[in-house]
Amino acid sequence: MIRKLKSKILISIKNRRINVFLLFLLSAFVILIFSKLSKEYTKTVAFTIEKTNVPQKYIILNDSIKLNVTLKTHGFKWIKYAFNRPKIKVDFNKDVYKKDAYFVWHKSKAFLNNTQFDKQVEILNISPDTLRFRFGVNLVKKVPVKLNTDIAYSVGYDLSGDMVSEPDSVIVVGPNTLASTINFLETEVLKLADVRSNISETVKLKLPDKKSDLKFSTDKVTIKASVEKFTEGTLKIPVTMVNVPDNMTLKYFPKAISVSYYVSLNNFDAVKPKDFKVVCDYGKVSENQSFLIPELVRFPEVVKNVKIGQQHVEFIITK
Structure with a gap:
Protein backbone atom coordinates (compact mmCIF):
# COMPACT_ATOMS: atom_id res chain seq x y z
CA MET A 1 0.00 0.00 0.00
CA ILE A 2 2.87 2.36 0.96
CA ARG A 3 4.69 1.54 -2.28
CA LYS A 4 1.62 2.44 -4.36
CA LEU A 5 1.30 5.75 -2.53
CA LYS A 6 4.97 6.57 -3.14
CA SER A 7 4.55 5.72 -6.83
CA LYS A 8 1.55 8.04 -7.17
CA ILE A 9 3.43 10.88 -5.45
CA LEU A 10 6.43 10.49 -7.77
CA ILE A 11 4.19 10.48 -10.85
CA SER A 12 2.43 13.60 -9.62
CA ILE A 13 5.73 15.41 -9.09
CA LYS A 14 6.94 14.40 -12.53
CA ASN A 15 3.68 15.65 -14.14
CA ARG A 16 4.02 18.96 -12.31
CA ARG A 17 7.56 19.31 -13.62
CA ILE A 18 6.36 18.59 -17.14
CA ASN A 19 3.52 21.12 -16.82
CA VAL A 20 5.91 23.78 -15.51
CA PHE A 21 8.30 23.03 -18.37
CA LEU A 22 5.54 23.34 -20.94
CA LEU A 23 4.38 26.60 -19.36
CA PHE A 24 7.87 28.07 -19.57
CA LEU A 25 8.23 26.80 -23.15
CA LEU A 26 4.93 28.43 -24.17
CA SER A 27 5.88 31.66 -22.44
CA ALA A 28 9.23 31.73 -24.23
CA PHE A 29 7.49 31.12 -27.57
CA VAL A 30 5.00 33.96 -26.96
CA ILE A 31 7.81 36.32 -25.96
CA LEU A 32 9.71 35.35 -29.12
CA ILE A 33 6.66 35.99 -31.33
CA PHE A 34 6.01 39.39 -29.74
CA SER A 35 9.68 40.23 -30.09
CA LYS A 36 9.59 39.39 -33.81
CA LEU A 37 6.32 41.23 -34.45
CA SER A 38 7.54 44.35 -32.67
CA LYS A 39 10.42 44.72 -35.14
CA GLU A 40 10.06 46.72 -38.34
CA ASP A 129 3.83 56.15 -60.41
CA THR A 130 1.01 56.59 -62.96
CA LEU A 131 -2.11 54.52 -63.58
CA ARG A 132 -4.27 54.82 -66.68
CA PHE A 133 -7.86 53.60 -66.49
CA ARG A 134 -9.37 52.90 -69.90
CA PHE A 135 -13.03 53.86 -70.00
CA GLY A 136 -16.03 53.74 -72.29
CA VAL A 137 -19.32 55.58 -72.46
CA ASN A 138 -22.14 53.48 -71.06
CA LEU A 139 -25.06 52.36 -73.17
CA VAL A 140 -28.21 51.27 -71.36
CA LYS A 141 -30.13 48.71 -73.39
CA LYS A 142 -33.11 46.43 -72.71
CA VAL A 143 -32.91 43.08 -74.49
CA PRO A 144 -35.39 40.16 -74.53
CA VAL A 145 -34.71 36.76 -73.00
CA LYS A 146 -34.69 33.86 -75.44
CA LEU A 147 -35.80 30.56 -73.92
CA ASN A 148 -33.82 27.42 -74.65
CA THR A 149 -35.76 24.32 -73.56
CA ASP A 150 -35.87 20.58 -74.14
CA ILE A 151 -39.04 19.37 -72.42
CA ALA A 152 -40.81 16.03 -72.80
CA TYR A 153 -44.32 15.78 -71.37
CA SER A 154 -46.01 12.71 -69.95
CA VAL A 155 -48.54 10.97 -72.20
CA GLY A 156 -51.75 13.00 -72.22
CA TYR A 157 -50.11 16.16 -70.82
CA ASP A 158 -49.03 19.27 -72.66
CA LEU A 159 -48.29 22.95 -72.34
CA SER A 160 -51.32 25.15 -71.72
CA GLY A 161 -50.63 28.69 -72.91
CA ASP A 162 -47.22 30.19 -73.50
CA MET A 163 -43.98 29.42 -71.74
CA VAL A 164 -42.61 32.63 -70.23
CA SER A 165 -39.57 33.87 -68.35
CA GLU A 166 -39.57 36.16 -65.35
CA PRO A 167 -38.17 38.65 -66.05
CA ASP A 168 -38.76 38.54 -69.80
CA SER A 169 -35.99 41.04 -70.53
CA VAL A 170 -32.64 42.15 -69.11
CA ILE A 171 -31.08 45.59 -68.78
CA VAL A 172 -27.54 45.65 -70.22
CA VAL A 173 -25.20 48.50 -69.26
CA GLY A 174 -21.78 48.85 -70.83
CA PRO A 175 -19.62 50.43 -73.50
CA ASN A 176 -21.53 51.17 -76.69
CA THR A 177 -19.16 49.01 -78.75
CA LEU A 178 -20.04 45.95 -76.64
CA ALA A 179 -23.64 46.52 -75.51
CA SER A 180 -24.88 47.53 -78.98
CA THR A 181 -24.05 44.06 -80.35
CA ILE A 182 -26.32 42.29 -77.84
CA ASN A 183 -29.85 41.86 -79.21
CA PHE A 184 -31.04 39.11 -76.87
CA LEU A 185 -29.79 36.86 -74.08
CA GLU A 186 -30.35 33.12 -74.33
CA THR A 187 -30.90 30.85 -71.34
CA GLU A 188 -28.98 27.71 -70.58
CA VAL A 189 -30.86 24.61 -71.76
CA LEU A 190 -33.72 23.64 -69.46
CA LYS A 191 -34.10 19.89 -69.91
CA LEU A 192 -37.06 18.12 -68.29
CA ALA A 193 -38.66 14.71 -68.83
CA ASP A 194 -42.02 13.14 -67.99
CA VAL A 195 -43.54 16.51 -67.07
CA ARG A 196 -47.12 16.44 -65.77
CA SER A 197 -47.26 19.50 -63.51
CA ASN A 198 -46.68 23.24 -63.83
CA ILE A 199 -43.12 24.33 -64.59
CA SER A 200 -41.19 26.84 -62.48
CA GLU A 201 -37.43 26.49 -62.90
CA THR A 202 -34.60 28.97 -62.41
CA VAL A 203 -31.95 28.87 -65.15
CA LYS A 204 -28.83 30.88 -65.82
CA LEU A 205 -28.37 33.17 -68.79
CA LYS A 206 -25.61 32.66 -71.33
CA LEU A 207 -23.67 35.86 -70.80
CA PRO A 208 -21.35 37.06 -73.58
CA ASP A 209 -17.57 37.15 -73.55
CA LYS A 210 -15.95 40.21 -71.94
CA LYS A 211 -18.82 40.27 -69.47
CA SER A 212 -16.52 41.94 -66.92
CA ASP A 213 -16.94 45.14 -68.96
CA LEU A 214 -20.73 44.80 -68.95
CA LYS A 215 -23.36 44.96 -66.24
CA PHE A 216 -26.59 42.97 -66.33
CA SER A 217 -29.72 43.54 -64.26
CA THR A 218 -29.78 39.79 -63.63
CA ASP A 219 -27.83 36.67 -64.64
CA LYS A 220 -30.71 34.22 -64.27
CA VAL A 221 -34.42 33.98 -64.94
CA THR A 222 -37.32 31.78 -63.88
CA ILE A 223 -39.03 29.80 -66.65
CA LYS A 224 -42.72 29.26 -65.98
CA ALA A 225 -45.46 27.38 -67.79
CA SER A 226 -48.85 25.82 -67.06
CA VAL A 227 -49.14 22.10 -67.81
CA GLU A 228 -52.52 20.39 -68.05
CA LYS A 229 -54.10 17.10 -68.97
CA PHE A 230 -55.10 17.13 -72.66
CA THR A 231 -57.56 15.17 -74.74
CA GLU A 232 -58.60 15.01 -78.41
CA GLY A 233 -61.76 16.65 -79.68
CA THR A 234 -63.57 16.49 -83.07
CA LEU A 235 -66.18 18.82 -84.54
CA LYS A 236 -68.01 19.08 -87.86
CA ILE A 237 -67.34 22.53 -89.35
CA PRO A 238 -69.37 23.93 -92.31
CA VAL A 239 -67.43 24.68 -95.48
CA THR A 240 -67.65 28.29 -96.70
CA MET A 241 -67.06 29.13 -100.38
CA VAL A 242 -65.24 32.37 -101.23
CA ASN A 243 -64.34 34.20 -104.45
CA VAL A 244 -67.07 32.48 -106.49
CA PRO A 245 -68.05 34.69 -109.46
CA ASP A 246 -71.52 36.26 -109.19
CA ASN A 247 -72.65 34.63 -112.46
CA MET A 248 -71.71 31.14 -111.26
CA THR A 249 -73.45 28.60 -109.05
CA LEU A 250 -71.52 25.74 -107.46
CA LYS A 251 -72.60 22.51 -105.89
CA TYR A 252 -69.97 20.95 -103.61
CA PHE A 253 -69.59 17.96 -101.35
CA PRO A 254 -69.14 17.52 -98.44
CA LYS A 255 -70.88 20.55 -96.93
CA ALA A 256 -69.08 20.10 -93.62
CA ILE A 257 -65.67 18.70 -92.70
CA SER A 258 -64.41 17.05 -89.53
CA VAL A 259 -61.76 19.04 -87.67
CA SER A 260 -59.75 17.34 -84.93
CA TYR A 261 -57.75 19.14 -82.28
CA TYR A 262 -55.97 18.73 -78.99
CA VAL A 263 -57.37 20.62 -75.98
CA SER A 264 -57.00 20.66 -72.20
CA LEU A 265 -59.73 19.04 -70.15
CA ASN A 266 -60.50 22.40 -68.53
CA ASN A 267 -61.25 23.98 -71.93
CA PHE A 268 -62.91 21.01 -73.61
CA ASP A 269 -66.50 22.20 -73.12
CA ALA A 270 -65.61 25.78 -74.09
CA VAL A 271 -64.67 24.85 -77.68
CA LYS A 272 -67.59 25.38 -80.10
CA PRO A 273 -68.01 24.94 -83.89
CA LYS A 274 -68.42 28.72 -84.31
CA ASP A 275 -64.81 29.13 -83.13
CA PHE A 276 -63.58 27.47 -86.35
CA LYS A 277 -63.85 28.49 -89.97
CA VAL A 278 -63.07 26.34 -93.01
CA VAL A 279 -63.07 27.98 -96.45
CA CYS A 280 -62.61 26.86 -100.05
CA ASP A 281 -61.19 29.57 -102.30
CA TYR A 282 -62.49 29.23 -105.85
CA GLY A 283 -59.95 31.83 -106.95
CA LYS A 284 -57.22 29.26 -106.38
CA VAL A 285 -58.75 26.64 -108.69
CA SER A 286 -56.62 25.89 -111.74
CA GLU A 287 -57.98 25.02 -115.18
CA ASN A 288 -59.64 21.57 -115.43
CA GLN A 289 -59.42 21.12 -111.65
CA SER A 290 -62.51 19.33 -110.28
CA PHE A 291 -61.95 19.81 -106.56
CA LEU A 292 -61.33 22.57 -104.02
CA ILE A 293 -58.78 22.50 -101.22
CA PRO A 294 -60.27 23.32 -97.79
CA GLU A 295 -58.30 25.67 -95.56
CA LEU A 296 -58.67 26.28 -91.84
CA VAL A 297 -58.55 30.06 -91.47
CA ARG A 298 -59.76 30.38 -87.87
CA PHE A 299 -59.55 28.31 -84.70
CA PRO A 300 -59.48 29.12 -80.96
CA GLU A 301 -56.18 29.80 -79.18
CA VAL A 302 -56.83 27.10 -76.57
CA VAL A 303 -56.52 24.22 -79.07
CA LYS A 304 -53.39 22.61 -80.50
CA ASN A 305 -52.49 20.31 -83.38
CA VAL A 306 -55.58 21.23 -85.38
CA LYS A 307 -56.11 19.02 -88.43
CA ILE A 308 -58.68 18.97 -91.23
CA GLY A 309 -60.13 15.50 -91.81
CA GLN A 310 -60.56 15.88 -95.59
CA GLN A 311 -58.15 17.36 -98.13
CA HIS A 312 -60.49 17.73 -101.14
CA VAL A 313 -63.99 19.12 -101.65
CA GLU A 314 -65.58 17.99 -104.89
CA PHE A 315 -67.59 20.55 -106.87
CA ILE A 316 -69.59 20.99 -110.07
CA ILE A 317 -70.71 24.17 -111.83
CA THR A 318 -74.47 24.26 -112.35
CA LYS A 319 -74.70 27.70 -113.89
Whole structure:
Protein backbone atom coordinates (compact mmCIF):
# COMPACT_ATOMS: atom_id res chain seq x y z
CA MET A 1 0.00 0.00 0.00
CA ILE A 2 2.87 2.36 0.96
CA ARG A 3 4.69 1.54 -2.28
CA LYS A 4 1.62 2.44 -4.36
CA LEU A 5 1.30 5.75 -2.53
CA LYS A 6 4.97 6.57 -3.14
CA SER A 7 4.55 5.72 -6.83
CA LYS A 8 1.55 8.04 -7.17
CA ILE A 9 3.43 10.88 -5.45
CA LEU A 10 6.43 10.49 -7.77
CA ILE A 11 4.19 10.48 -10.85
CA SER A 12 2.43 13.60 -9.62
CA ILE A 13 5.73 15.41 -9.09
CA LYS A 14 6.94 14.40 -12.53
CA ASN A 15 3.68 15.65 -14.14
CA ARG A 16 4.02 18.96 -12.31
CA ARG A 17 7.56 19.31 -13.62
CA ILE A 18 6.36 18.59 -17.14
CA ASN A 19 3.52 21.12 -16.82
CA VAL A 20 5.91 23.78 -15.51
CA PHE A 21 8.30 23.03 -18.37
CA LEU A 22 5.54 23.34 -20.94
CA LEU A 23 4.38 26.60 -19.36
CA PHE A 24 7.87 28.07 -19.57
CA LEU A 25 8.23 26.80 -23.15
CA LEU A 26 4.93 28.43 -24.17
CA SER A 27 5.88 31.66 -22.44
CA ALA A 28 9.23 31.73 -24.23
CA PHE A 29 7.49 31.12 -27.57
CA VAL A 30 5.00 33.96 -26.96
CA ILE A 31 7.81 36.32 -25.96
CA LEU A 32 9.71 35.35 -29.12
CA ILE A 33 6.66 35.99 -31.33
CA PHE A 34 6.01 39.39 -29.74
CA SER A 35 9.68 40.23 -30.09
CA LYS A 36 9.59 39.39 -33.81
CA LEU A 37 6.32 41.23 -34.45
CA SER A 38 7.54 44.35 -32.67
CA LYS A 39 10.42 44.72 -35.14
CA GLU A 40 10.06 46.72 -38.34
CA TYR A 41 10.05 45.00 -41.73
CA THR A 42 10.15 46.33 -45.27
CA LYS A 43 8.10 44.57 -47.93
CA THR A 44 6.52 45.30 -51.31
CA VAL A 45 2.84 44.44 -51.48
CA ALA A 46 0.53 44.33 -54.53
CA PHE A 47 -2.52 46.45 -53.70
CA THR A 48 -5.70 46.14 -55.71
CA ILE A 49 -7.49 49.31 -56.76
CA GLU A 50 -10.88 50.08 -55.24
CA LYS A 51 -12.52 52.60 -57.56
CA THR A 52 -14.97 54.97 -55.89
CA ASN A 53 -17.29 57.71 -57.19
CA VAL A 54 -16.94 56.66 -60.85
CA PRO A 55 -19.31 58.88 -62.91
CA GLN A 56 -22.37 56.88 -63.96
CA LYS A 57 -22.00 57.68 -67.63
CA TYR A 58 -18.59 55.99 -67.73
CA ILE A 59 -17.48 52.43 -67.24
CA ILE A 60 -13.91 51.52 -66.33
CA LEU A 61 -12.77 48.74 -68.66
CA ASN A 62 -9.57 47.41 -67.09
CA ASP A 63 -10.43 46.10 -63.63
CA SER A 64 -7.18 44.18 -63.09
CA ILE A 65 -4.88 47.14 -62.42
CA LYS A 66 -2.61 46.71 -59.38
CA LEU A 67 -0.29 49.04 -57.52
CA ASN A 68 2.94 47.81 -55.92
CA VAL A 69 3.59 49.65 -52.66
CA THR A 70 6.76 49.25 -50.60
CA LEU A 71 5.97 49.73 -46.92
CA LYS A 72 8.00 49.81 -43.71
CA THR A 73 6.16 48.94 -40.51
CA HIS A 74 6.25 46.56 -37.56
CA GLY A 75 5.12 42.94 -37.72
CA PHE A 76 1.73 43.53 -36.12
CA LYS A 77 0.69 45.67 -39.08
CA TRP A 78 1.89 43.07 -41.57
CA ILE A 79 -0.46 40.49 -39.99
CA LYS A 80 -3.39 42.60 -41.18
CA TYR A 81 -2.18 42.43 -44.79
CA ALA A 82 -1.73 38.65 -44.50
CA PHE A 83 -5.40 38.08 -43.67
CA ASN A 84 -7.06 40.91 -45.62
CA ARG A 85 -6.32 41.55 -49.27
CA PRO A 86 -4.89 45.07 -49.29
CA LYS A 87 -6.66 47.78 -51.31
CA ILE A 88 -6.01 51.39 -52.19
CA LYS A 89 -8.98 53.64 -52.89
CA VAL A 90 -8.95 55.85 -55.96
CA ASP A 91 -11.62 58.53 -55.82
CA PHE A 92 -12.65 59.46 -59.36
CA ASN A 93 -14.03 62.76 -58.11
CA LYS A 94 -10.71 64.15 -56.93
CA ASP A 95 -7.81 61.73 -57.53
CA VAL A 96 -7.88 61.45 -61.33
CA TYR A 97 -8.18 63.58 -64.44
CA LYS A 98 -9.40 62.66 -67.90
CA LYS A 99 -7.05 62.58 -70.85
CA ASP A 100 -8.05 61.18 -74.25
CA ALA A 101 -9.59 57.72 -73.63
CA TYR A 102 -8.19 57.38 -70.09
CA PHE A 103 -8.63 58.52 -66.55
CA VAL A 104 -5.10 59.23 -65.24
CA TRP A 105 -3.93 58.83 -61.65
CA HIS A 106 -0.52 59.97 -60.35
CA LYS A 107 0.97 58.68 -57.14
CA SER A 108 0.73 61.01 -54.20
CA LYS A 109 2.73 59.91 -51.20
CA ALA A 110 1.22 62.59 -49.03
CA PHE A 111 -2.31 61.60 -49.97
CA LEU A 112 -1.78 57.90 -49.28
CA ASN A 113 0.18 58.57 -46.10
CA ASN A 114 -2.40 60.95 -44.66
CA THR A 115 -5.61 59.16 -45.58
CA GLN A 116 -5.14 55.43 -46.13
CA PHE A 117 -2.25 54.45 -43.84
CA ASP A 118 -1.72 55.28 -40.18
CA LYS A 119 1.34 57.01 -38.78
CA GLN A 120 3.09 53.75 -37.95
CA VAL A 121 3.29 52.81 -41.65
CA GLU A 122 6.02 54.41 -43.75
CA ILE A 123 5.66 54.42 -47.56
CA LEU A 124 9.02 53.93 -49.27
CA ASN A 125 7.97 53.51 -52.90
CA ILE A 126 4.93 53.27 -55.18
CA SER A 127 5.14 51.55 -58.56
CA PRO A 128 4.07 52.45 -61.16
CA ASP A 129 3.83 56.15 -60.41
CA THR A 130 1.01 56.59 -62.96
CA LEU A 131 -2.11 54.52 -63.58
CA ARG A 132 -4.27 54.82 -66.68
CA PHE A 133 -7.86 53.60 -66.49
CA ARG A 134 -9.37 52.90 -69.90
CA PHE A 135 -13.03 53.86 -70.00
CA GLY A 136 -16.03 53.74 -72.29
CA VAL A 137 -19.32 55.58 -72.46
CA ASN A 138 -22.14 53.48 -71.06
CA LEU A 139 -25.06 52.36 -73.17
CA VAL A 140 -28.21 51.27 -71.36
CA LYS A 141 -30.13 48.71 -73.39
CA LYS A 142 -33.11 46.43 -72.71
CA VAL A 143 -32.91 43.08 -74.49
CA PRO A 144 -35.39 40.16 -74.53
CA VAL A 145 -34.71 36.76 -73.00
CA LYS A 146 -34.69 33.86 -75.44
CA LEU A 147 -35.80 30.56 -73.92
CA ASN A 148 -33.82 27.42 -74.65
CA THR A 149 -35.76 24.32 -73.56
CA ASP A 150 -35.87 20.58 -74.14
CA ILE A 151 -39.04 19.37 -72.42
CA ALA A 152 -40.81 16.03 -72.80
CA TYR A 153 -44.32 15.78 -71.37
CA SER A 154 -46.01 12.71 -69.95
CA VAL A 155 -48.54 10.97 -72.20
CA GLY A 156 -51.75 13.00 -72.22
CA TYR A 157 -50.11 16.16 -70.82
CA ASP A 158 -49.03 19.27 -72.66
CA LEU A 159 -48.29 22.95 -72.34
CA SER A 160 -51.32 25.15 -71.72
CA GLY A 161 -50.63 28.69 -72.91
CA ASP A 162 -47.22 30.19 -73.50
CA MET A 163 -43.98 29.42 -71.74
CA VAL A 164 -42.61 32.63 -70.23
CA SER A 165 -39.57 33.87 -68.35
CA GLU A 166 -39.57 36.16 -65.35
CA PRO A 167 -38.17 38.65 -66.05
CA ASP A 168 -38.76 38.54 -69.80
CA SER A 169 -35.99 41.04 -70.53
CA VAL A 170 -32.64 42.15 -69.11
CA ILE A 171 -31.08 45.59 -68.78
CA VAL A 172 -27.54 45.65 -70.22
CA VAL A 173 -25.20 48.50 -69.26
CA GLY A 174 -21.78 48.85 -70.83
CA PRO A 175 -19.62 50.43 -73.50
CA ASN A 176 -21.53 51.17 -76.69
CA THR A 177 -19.16 49.01 -78.75
CA LEU A 178 -20.04 45.95 -76.64
CA ALA A 179 -23.64 46.52 -75.51
CA SER A 180 -24.88 47.53 -78.98
CA THR A 181 -24.05 44.06 -80.35
CA ILE A 182 -26.32 42.29 -77.84
CA ASN A 183 -29.85 41.86 -79.21
CA PHE A 184 -31.04 39.11 -76.87
CA LEU A 185 -29.79 36.86 -74.08
CA GLU A 186 -30.35 33.12 -74.33
CA THR A 187 -30.90 30.85 -71.34
CA GLU A 188 -28.98 27.71 -70.58
CA VAL A 189 -30.86 24.61 -71.76
CA LEU A 190 -33.72 23.64 -69.46
CA LYS A 191 -34.10 19.89 -69.91
CA LEU A 192 -37.06 18.12 -68.29
CA ALA A 193 -38.66 14.71 -68.83
CA ASP A 194 -42.02 13.14 -67.99
CA VAL A 195 -43.54 16.51 -67.07
CA ARG A 196 -47.12 16.44 -65.77
CA SER A 197 -47.26 19.50 -63.51
CA ASN A 198 -46.68 23.24 -63.83
CA ILE A 199 -43.12 24.33 -64.59
CA SER A 200 -41.19 26.84 -62.48
CA GLU A 201 -37.43 26.49 -62.90
CA THR A 202 -34.60 28.97 -62.41
CA VAL A 203 -31.95 28.87 -65.15
CA LYS A 204 -28.83 30.88 -65.82
CA LEU A 205 -28.37 33.17 -68.79
CA LYS A 206 -25.61 32.66 -71.33
CA LEU A 207 -23.67 35.86 -70.80
CA PRO A 208 -21.35 37.06 -73.58
CA ASP A 209 -17.57 37.15 -73.55
CA LYS A 210 -15.95 40.21 -71.94
CA LYS A 211 -18.82 40.27 -69.47
CA SER A 212 -16.52 41.94 -66.92
CA ASP A 213 -16.94 45.14 -68.96
CA LEU A 214 -20.73 44.80 -68.95
CA LYS A 215 -23.36 44.96 -66.24
CA PHE A 216 -26.59 42.97 -66.33
CA SER A 217 -29.72 43.54 -64.26
CA THR A 218 -29.78 39.79 -63.63
CA ASP A 219 -27.83 36.67 -64.64
CA LYS A 220 -30.71 34.22 -64.27
CA VAL A 221 -34.42 33.98 -64.94
CA THR A 222 -37.32 31.78 -63.88
CA ILE A 223 -39.03 29.80 -66.65
CA LYS A 224 -42.72 29.26 -65.98
CA ALA A 225 -45.46 27.38 -67.79
CA SER A 226 -48.85 25.82 -67.06
CA VAL A 227 -49.14 22.10 -67.81
CA GLU A 228 -52.52 20.39 -68.05
CA LYS A 229 -54.10 17.10 -68.97
CA PHE A 230 -55.10 17.13 -72.66
CA THR A 231 -57.56 15.17 -74.74
CA GLU A 232 -58.60 15.01 -78.41
CA GLY A 233 -61.76 16.65 -79.68
CA THR A 234 -63.57 16.49 -83.07
CA LEU A 235 -66.18 18.82 -84.54
CA LYS A 236 -68.01 19.08 -87.86
CA ILE A 237 -67.34 22.53 -89.35
CA PRO A 238 -69.37 23.93 -92.31
CA VAL A 239 -67.43 24.68 -95.48
CA THR A 240 -67.65 28.29 -96.70
CA MET A 241 -67.06 29.13 -100.38
CA VAL A 242 -65.24 32.37 -101.23
CA ASN A 243 -64.34 34.20 -104.45
CA VAL A 244 -67.07 32.48 -106.49
CA PRO A 245 -68.05 34.69 -109.46
CA ASP A 246 -71.52 36.26 -109.19
CA ASN A 247 -72.65 34.63 -112.46
CA MET A 248 -71.71 31.14 -111.26
CA THR A 249 -73.45 28.60 -109.05
CA LEU A 250 -71.52 25.74 -107.46
CA LYS A 251 -72.60 22.51 -105.89
CA TYR A 252 -69.97 20.95 -103.61
CA PHE A 253 -69.59 17.96 -101.35
CA PRO A 254 -69.14 17.52 -98.44
CA LYS A 255 -70.88 20.55 -96.93
CA ALA A 256 -69.08 20.10 -93.62
CA ILE A 257 -65.67 18.70 -92.70
CA SER A 258 -64.41 17.05 -89.53
CA VAL A 259 -61.76 19.04 -87.67
CA SER A 260 -59.75 17.34 -84.93
CA TYR A 261 -57.75 19.14 -82.28
CA TYR A 262 -55.97 18.73 -78.99
CA VAL A 263 -57.37 20.62 -75.98
CA SER A 264 -57.00 20.66 -72.20
CA LEU A 265 -59.73 19.04 -70.15
CA ASN A 266 -60.50 22.40 -68.53
CA ASN A 267 -61.25 23.98 -71.93
CA PHE A 268 -62.91 21.01 -73.61
CA ASP A 269 -66.50 22.20 -73.12
CA ALA A 270 -65.61 25.78 -74.09
CA VAL A 271 -64.67 24.85 -77.68
CA LYS A 272 -67.59 25.38 -80.10
CA PRO A 273 -68.01 24.94 -83.89
CA LYS A 274 -68.42 28.72 -84.31
CA ASP A 275 -64.81 29.13 -83.13
CA PHE A 276 -63.58 27.47 -86.35
CA LYS A 277 -63.85 28.49 -89.97
CA VAL A 278 -63.07 26.34 -93.01
CA VAL A 279 -63.07 27.98 -96.45
CA CYS A 280 -62.61 26.86 -100.05
CA ASP A 281 -61.19 29.57 -102.30
CA TYR A 282 -62.49 29.23 -105.85
CA GLY A 283 -59.95 31.83 -106.95
CA LYS A 284 -57.22 29.26 -106.38
CA VAL A 285 -58.75 26.64 -108.69
CA SER A 286 -56.62 25.89 -111.74
CA GLU A 287 -57.98 25.02 -115.18
CA ASN A 288 -59.64 21.57 -115.43
CA GLN A 289 -59.42 21.12 -111.65
CA SER A 290 -62.51 19.33 -110.28
CA PHE A 291 -61.95 19.81 -106.56
CA LEU A 292 -61.33 22.57 -104.02
CA ILE A 293 -58.78 22.50 -101.22
CA PRO A 294 -60.27 23.32 -97.79
CA GLU A 295 -58.30 25.67 -95.56
CA LEU A 296 -58.67 26.28 -91.84
CA VAL A 297 -58.55 30.06 -91.47
CA ARG A 298 -59.76 30.38 -87.87
CA PHE A 299 -59.55 28.31 -84.70
CA PRO A 300 -59.48 29.12 -80.96
CA GLU A 301 -56.18 29.80 -79.18
CA VAL A 302 -56.83 27.10 -76.57
CA VAL A 303 -56.52 24.22 -79.07
CA LYS A 304 -53.39 22.61 -80.50
CA ASN A 305 -52.49 20.31 -83.38
CA VAL A 306 -55.58 21.23 -85.38
CA LYS A 307 -56.11 19.02 -88.43
CA ILE A 308 -58.68 18.97 -91.23
CA GLY A 309 -60.13 15.50 -91.81
CA GLN A 310 -60.56 15.88 -95.59
CA GLN A 311 -58.15 17.36 -98.13
CA HIS A 312 -60.49 17.73 -101.14
CA VAL A 313 -63.99 19.12 -101.65
CA GLU A 314 -65.58 17.99 -104.89
CA PHE A 315 -67.59 20.55 -106.87
CA ILE A 316 -69.59 20.99 -110.07
CA ILE A 317 -70.71 24.17 -111.83
CA THR A 318 -74.47 24.26 -112.35
CA LYS A 319 -74.70 27.70 -113.89
